[in-house]
Amino acid sequence: MKQIIWSVLGLSLLISCKKESKDGVAEVKEAYDRGTTEMYVESSVYPIVEDINQVFKTYYNNADIKLKMLSQNEILNSVYKDSGRLAVMPKSFTAKELEAFKGRVVPKITPIAKDAVLFITQKNATDTLINYKQVIDIFKGTKKSDKIFVFHDANSNIVDQIKTDARVSELSKNVYYVKTVGEIVSYINKNKNAVGVVGINWMLQPDEKIKEGIKQLRSMLVYNDSLKNYYAPSQSTIADNTYPLIRTINIIDVQGKTGLGTGFASFAASDKGQRIVLKSGLMPVTLPKREINIVE
Structure with missing residues (x-):
């Protein structure tokens, strides 16, 4: 009897520690630097978001942010209806627009470029x-x-x-x-x-x-x-x-947790992310630091 109980407990522990997806690959729990999520991107700013995302993936190999190009109205409808929780738009929200989130997650808005x-x-x-x-x-x-x-x-x-x-x-x-x-x-x-x-x-x-x-x-x-x-x-x-x-291009995060949205926003607003913005020809929100090498 004891052997059966220990066998059941061991099996339960194995399942809880290593949850597998349909294709047999272990699922990675989403965090700021890992996991899978979808990000909606307003069509007019798609190239810069794609650039940042590609570099973000080179730093965080277990992060997979799938970009989807949509119109602003499509993104807003998804965000308001809670079917989309991560977006990038060249839009600033008015106080009236932010009222739509009352009783829900307060959106984290991170400016990344102009x-x-x-x-x-x-x-x-x-x-x-x-x-x-x-x-x-x-x-x-x-x-x-x-x-x-x-x-x-x-x-x-x-x-x-x-x-x-x-x-x-x-x-x-x-x-x-x-x-x-x-x-x-x-x-x-x-x-x-x-x-x-x-x-x-x-x-x-x-x-x-x-x-x-x-x-x-x-x-x-x-x-x-x-x-x-x-x-x-x-x-x-x-x-x-x-x-x-x-x-101003903003990242809008209504995930309500420290997920990939937090990690991507932090990276895009960091010195590394702002260098990508500067190189693209857009204007960074924060100018990257310049290192000066003094040659004697």
Whole structure:
């Protein structure tokens, strides 16, 4: 009888210590440096998040964060409904938006980079300057224009911000929506009146599909109403805030535990993560330390 009891106890202990998945591989309990989780990434900032994630994995071999590119509205719906608990978006939450989390986990919001919204046209286009207020007037319907503004996804952060600034529920005039950044590039190259509205991240880190296409495009200079001048988007104009259309990229963690979300956010905000941001052409939230070697 005693032998049976000890056998049962030993089997139970073995099962609890080494839980196996369906394919027979031992599951790794999630912590800040290990385990598996999914992260939703707003489409306009996907390249930089992918870069950070790849380097994060080289430091933490047992960490597997699966990235999923979605629109801002899709991410927000998932986060609010608790079906998604880890996200990266170029968005700051208002006090009213944060009220949706009352009674649940308070979201941890970690800023990791600053980027810019670009207006891009054909390289030989005669118009090289643009005023954001006039763009808003076009979408309000108070200003006429022959320009067609091309967006990647009707539910993106960029479209949402323009609708907010224009105080309209939909952008219906002078607008064309496509499914990918590659389609934006292709459409602009074929239509001289087209103006693409994109995050700078895709222009700085183009994938193979758009590398050739963007060589025929240029970024327009945007008017800064406070400084009464036009500025080109660049790392330096993002740093000194002279470029008027700047966004902060945030990691939103509602896991409610010290999981991979905590580890990834800490890494992205660390000196190592900020160096990746700096190298990408975006602006780090915190400038990495520079080591000075004195040669005698």
